[in-house]
Amino acid sequence: MxxxxxxxxxxxxxxxxxxxxxxxxxxxxxxxxxxxxxxxxxxxxxxxxxxGNFLNETRFACSFARGKHRIKFWGKIRITNELKARQISSTNITLALKEISAEEYITTFDQLSERFWDSLQEKNNLKKRKKFCDYLLRRGYESNLIYDKVKVLETS
Structure with missing residues (x-):
């Protein structure tokens, strides 16, 4: 004791x-x-x-996913990895990711990516692409989303 x-x-x-x-x-x-x-x-x-309902893993996972997406603008991959690091079950991780609607996810991704692209001062296009992709990969967004977005932003 x-x-x-x-x-x-x-x-x-x-x-x-x-x-x-x-x-x-x-x-x-x-x-x-x-x-x-x-x-x-x-x-x-x-x-x-x-x-006493002070501790609820499902409630924690859902709150964590919502907060990290809305406040820190994390993608699903980063949220999943962070929850796994906290030993949250895959069932609860799946439930938590459902807290983020597809529309909200894409809207956040678009706003974040456009704002970051515009803020990059890099003149070399390859370096600019790399910085952009690395940033969004670190944030936990899916590579196919990032590569599609970089193609759109380069042509605009």
């Missing part, structure tokens, strides 16, 4: 931690380890958080 906190105090602390912002199981477990909790206590607290 941890000397600094009893299990009830830790549960309250973690309820606040989860209520403040959606969390995935991995973040909560990491937080509990940082509080030097024993593995059986961690399991017990995680179960209580799930039962």
């Amino acid at each position: 941890n000397d600094n906190f009893n299990q009830k105090q830790v549960l309250q602390k973690l309820e606040h931690f989860c209520a403040y912002q959606e969390r995935c199981h991995a973040e909560v477990i990491s937080k509990l380890y940082s509080l030097k909790m024993a593995p059986d206590e961690i399991d017990n607290i995680v179960v209580q958080l799930i039962e």
Whole structure:
């Protein structure tokens, strides 16, 4: 048992931690380890958080996908990879990606790509293409979308 906190105090602390912002199981477990909790206590607290609806992996994944797309303008590939890194199940990842409508996705992609293309000062067309493609690939957009867009932007 941890000397600094009893299990009830830790549960309250973690309820606040989860209520403040959606969390995935991995973040909560990491937080509990940082509080030097024993593995059986961690399991017990995680179960209580799930039962109290403070911790919900599906809700986290959907919120994460919406937020990263709308605020950071990430593409589906990057969102998927980030969720996998947080040990989210493929079922929840699929549900999360459905939170982003096809129209919203394409609109965001078009706005981001056009704004970035216009901001590039590169005179060499090949270098400009490379910078453009690399930027959007890092953002997690699909290569076929990027290459189609670069063809359109070059001719305009």
